[in-house]
Amino acid sequence: MAGSMQQQQQPTKARPKVVRTNVLFALLLLVACLQMILISIFSGRIENHASDPLYVIHKPNMIQPQQQVLTRKDKRNTSTPNMIFAGISYSDDTISETAIQYLMEAACKYHIQSHVLLSKRTHKTSLEHKIYLLGQHRYMRLAKGGTARQPACTELIHITTAPSDEQLIGETLTRMQSTGEINELLSEGAPNNPLDPENRVARIKRVREYQRQMIRDNVSFKQSNVKQSIIAMIDLDMFDYPPISKLIEVTEKYMLNSSTSALATYDAICANGVQRSRYKEHFPHRGYYDSFATLLLPNTWPVGEDKRTIPRGLLKGENVTLSKLSVRGLLDYFLKEGSTNSENTYNPVPVRSCFGGLTLYRADAWLSLHCRYDLYNKSVDVYRGKEEHQTCEHVVLHECLREKYNDFRIAVQPDMTTLWHLM
DSSP states (O other): OHHHHHHHHHHHHHHHHHHHHHHHHHHHHHHHHHHHHHHHHHHHHHHHHTTOHHHHHHOGGGGGGGOOOBOTTOOOOTTSOEEEEEEEEEEGGGSOHHHHHHHHHHHHHHOOEEEEEEEEOOGGGOHHHHHHHHHHHHSOEEOTTSOEEOOGGGGGEEEEEOOOHHHHHHHHHHHHHHHTHHHHHHHHTOTTOTTOSSOHHHHHHHHHHHHHHHHHHHSOOOTTTGGGEEEEEEESSOSBOOOHHHHHHHHHHHTSOOSSOSSOOOSEEEEEEEEEOTTTTTSOOEEEOOGGGOBBTTTBOOSOGGGBSSOTTOSTTOOHHHHTOOHHHHHHHHHHHHBOSSTTOBOOEEESBOOTTEEEEEHHHHTOSSOOTTOOOGGGGGGBBTTTSSBOHHHHHHHHHHHHOTTOOEEEEEEEEEEEOOO
């Protein structure tokens, strides 16, 4: 009987081993599942980053399908007009990744040089380093023997640091003294003072004029072709730009004398700045951006009453109805005014002033010796913004060009759009 009891107790003693084995197996299975989940999550993150421009620059393996290998046979497109990009930004970090790629495309595909002026440098994430990486990953050039080297096209992007604000003020003051503007400024009490050290718009005027002077002094334009050259003023913080092929098309069709355009109709053509609604959840629409720089013909400033220093209707020739257009209405206005009988084809809409984040200028107009961004002229005080306490620098330049050159013409091209991202 004792023997039979021992036989019955033996299975009971083996149960703890079975339980431990099952627990161990369950733990191993759980670890394997966790590994699979982590791998899946990590893979998903890589895929998501593939569409992030910052990630693309620093992860060359993610953009292999988009790489373009340039060879010695690659030459500049001879149909590209003589064009120069000019842009300013506060620092290396305030330039959008889209803008960097845009400058690279202009340089490497169209042989267009760019001049970038920065007020503050960020050495850890310098623009030069970003351009170097993007050049390596997207526009690498094969040297003799098949080894990759930095494409020469990146040398077409010139980066300069702006001088101190004290120096900029000094240069503006010198120019004003040479023209006698300083006397008028002091006598009028300076309501629109380009020398104001605290005002943001006044500083932008000084920086833009510094760049204009720098390009005029350092870029060689032959006297014979300055009227056939284009300066593209570009803001470098936007989220999208018109195709460069569109810039070339507009330039050749409306601005330069050519076989397809007997007369250069316009001296400047602005992009159609588009912004997303600030209240997109409740009012999902897009609207026109940069009304601060926009004047409709003959003399209508389409900004809100609360943003003006003089009431609507007091500008000579102002259309009060048009001045009340909302940003959505203003965008519709340009699309309607520029529409043609052909679907999705638009003509330029003549205006008195505009910018839109990108404006094409005939070089002879933009490089004028008689006009400046930091010019003081009491007549433009009527366009002074209530919040900015200044008149937009583009309005200052365009009003001067209108005064000095009776035939100066400027327009908005409805289908040459830039995207401003306002939330």
